Amino acid sequence: MRRQLMGEFDFIARHFRPLAGRGAMELRNDGATMSLPEGGELVLSSDTMVEGLHFLPDDPPYTVAQKLLRCNLSDLAAMGSRPQHYMLNVSVPSGRHYNEDWFTRFAAGLAADQKQYDISLLGGDTTGSPSPLMLNVTILGSVRQGEALRRDGAQPGDGVWVTGSLGRAALGLQVRLGKLNGGKTSLVEAYRVPTPRIGLSLYGIVSAAMDISDGLLQDCGHIAEESGVGITLFEEELPFAPEVMAHMETHREMILLGGDDYELLMTCPVTQEAALQAHCKEHDVPLTKVGTVREGRGVAMLDKQRRPINFSRTGWQHF
Numbered sequence: 014m015r016r017q018l019m020g021e022f023d024f025i026a027r028h029f030r031p032l033a034g035r036g037a038m039e040l041r042n043d044g045a046t047m048s049l050p051e052g053g054e055l056v057l058s059s060d061t062m063v064e065g066l067h068f069l070p071d072d073p074p075y076t077v078a079q080k081l082l083r084c085n086l087s088d089l090a091a092m093g094s095r096p097q098h099y100m101l102n103v104s105v106p107s108g109r110h111y112n113e114d115w116f117t118r119f120a121a122g123l124a125a126d127q128k129q130y131d132i133s134l135l136g137g138d139t140t141g142s143p144s145p146l147m148l149n150v151t152i153l154g155s156v157r158q159g160e161a162l163r164r165d166g167a168q169p170g171d172g173v174w175v176t177g178s179l180g181r182a183a184l185g186l187q188v189r190l191g192k193l194n195g196g197k198t199s200l201v202e203a204y205r206v207p208t209p210r211i212g213l214s215l216y217g218i219v220s221a222a223m224d225i226s227d228g229l230l231q232d233c234g235h236i237a238e239e240s241g242v243g244i245t246l247f248e249e250e251l252p253f254a255p256e257v258m259a260h261m262e263t264h265r266e267m268i269l270l271g272g273d274d275y276e277l278l279m280t281c282p283v284t285q286e287a288a289l290q291a292h293c294k295e296h297d298v299p300l301t302k303v304g305t306v307r308e309g310r311g312v313a314m315l316d317k318q319r320r321p322i323n324f325s326r327t328g329w330q331h332f
């Protein structure tokens with residue numbers, strides 16, 4: 014940890030030392046250690062959140078912390094990994110509202126999710142910033158050797174499946190920006206606090222997996238490209254909550270392209286569908302088949318009359 018903030022050591026001691034786990038050595042050394050389960054290999058992923066891009070300056074610090082951890086947890090879920098620890102980097106602009114009180118509440122959000130997901134802080138860095146508040150987490154977990162889920166295994170004939178429901182976070186952001194009349198606060202909650210689908214064991218069941226962060230269509234494009242296949246999605250099969258359906262007429266494209274869902278997107282051979290459904294049911298995770306993998310390239314979404322939908326854009330921009 015470099016000394017770039019006045020009182021950095023006190024700041025770390027107050028806010029982050031209580032979060033330090035086994036191997037962190039109370040954040041008193043140059044680094045940390047991490048042990049892996051026998052036969053396991055390390056899985057790592059990193060996500061940065063920038064004020065004004067991924068969260069709003071007046072979002073509650075407690076939920077900013079939760080979203081930061083949960084975006085990263087969702088990436089590990091997509092890899093089929095059990096999370097263990099994380100590293101945290103914060104770059105704090107001076108003269109703003111990111112003060113002791115803000116970080117006390119931010120650390121409380123981290124603490125709550127550490128408990129919920131059984132993870133702990135291993136280390137990181139704190140600096141000043143001439144620009145917005147920047148938050149970065151590197152999440153560390155493990156899988157059994159060679160059992161990480163990947164994006165490149167989808168085969169023609171496989172089904173395309175998603176967990177949970179879609180579109181709530183995308184609408185929640187619009188509510189926050191004052192661009193959606195009559196949007197429910199539960200949509201804002203979905204935008205601020207996603208539900209990472211960790212804890213499933215899908216190795217050997219699904220043929221490809223990733224999490225939905227940029228929107229169903231764009232993220233299906235990643236699986237299609239990595240697997241060398243095409244994907245067809247069916248609009249009428251997509252899982253939307255009533256609070257999302259209420260805005261379908263006015264915000265259809267935004268809902269269909271979505272973003273920030275942090276649900277799992279998977280392809281699954283027909284022979285494994287029953288196993289996938291049983292496993293998700295056992296873990297109380299809603300699951301919906303939304304499309305099929307085909308020969309070819311690219312992603313098409315068909316409307317209720319099975320005509321391809323033409324979108325004015327392909328993916329999700331956070332703002």
Ligand SMILES: [Mg+2]
Binds near residue numbers: 224
């Ligand atoms: Mg991801």
